[in-house]
Amino acid sequence: AQSVTQPDIHITVSEGASLELRCNYSYGATPYLFWYVQSPGQGLQLLLKYFSGDTLVQGIKGFEAEFKRSQSSFNLRKPSVHWSDAAEYFCAVGAYSGGFKTIFGAGTRLFVKA
Amino acid sequence: DAMVIQNPRYQVTQFGKPVTLSCSQTLNHNVMYWYQQKSSQAPKLLFHYYDKDFNNEADTPDNFQSRRPNTSFCFLDIRSPGLGDAAMYLCATSLTSGRDTQYFGPGTRLTVL
Numbered sequence: 299a300q301s302v303t304q305p306d307i308h309i310t311v312s313e314g315a316s317l318e319l320r321c322n323y324s325y326g327a328t329p330y331l332f333w334y335v336q337s338p339g340q341g342l343q344l345l346l347k348y349f350s351g352d353t354l355v356q357g358i359k360g361f362e363a364e365f366k367r368s369q370s371s372f373n374l375r376k377p378s379v380h381w382s383d384a385a386e387y388f389c390a391v392g393a394y395s396g397g398f399k400t401i402f403g404a405g406t407r408l409f410v411k412a
Numbered sequence: 413d414a415m416v417i418q419n420p421r422y423q424v425t426q427f428g429k430p431v432t433l434s435c436s437q438t439l440n441h442n443v444m445y446w447y448q449q450k451s452s453q454a455p456k457l458l459f460h461y462y463d464k465d466f467n468n469e470a471d472t473p474d475n476f477q478s479r480r481p482n483t484s485f486c487f488l489d490i491r492s493p494g495l496g497d498a499a500m501y502l503c504a505t506s507l508t509s510g511r512d513t514q515y516f517g518p519g520t521r522l523t524v525l
Contacts, residue, residue: 341516
């Protein structure tokens with residue numbers, strides 16, 4: 299069965315600094331990988347997803363993520379963080395197992411300081 | 413324009429008193445999902461509908477039921493809420509499968525007294 303680990307419960311970065319959120323997955327084959335963001339009081343919104351092809355994926359709001367099969371990782375990056383990026387970020391892995399299943403990680407809360 | 417709407421946003425119920433949460437969508441998507449999200453935890457899938465086909469997760473308690481009377485609406489019924497059922501309940505939709513982007517509603521925060 300697939301699983302997702304987000305090692306960092308919370309991260310604090312300064313506005314304008316770069317950001318990297320870590321995600322490791324466990325799955326035997328090539329998984330479908332997603333990053334979602336959840337702002338306070340709102341539902342989850344898809345930032346980007348990876349199914350196949352180029353391992354560097356561009357998403358919305360200036361985010362990108364890189365799939366590294368050798369490390370079973372799908373880390374999310376942004377070169378310059380804005381205060382509005384403060385939110386909870388969820389990595390998710392999907393695979394076909396008696397139907398398509400999506401498993402979410404526990405999330406990383408991002409704090410942005412001025 | 414809201415695409416996935418959940419009502420109410422906040423629901424307070426008493427221990428053991430049945431409660432129904434509502435979700436509607438304007439996307440005309442085939443798949444609708446219900447997730448339970450407890451504080452500082454990952455969203456956990458309870459069940460989903462592919463059109464009218466109901467798919468229950470193996471570890472979803474029998475206390476949780478769902479109805480989808482038409483494409484646009486889906487309901488989550490909790491027959492006898494316990495204190496452990498207090499959580500955020502998220503509704504989501506996708507076009508045809510989990511590979512497609514899931515669109516989430518803002519959630520209903522359930523408090524059990």
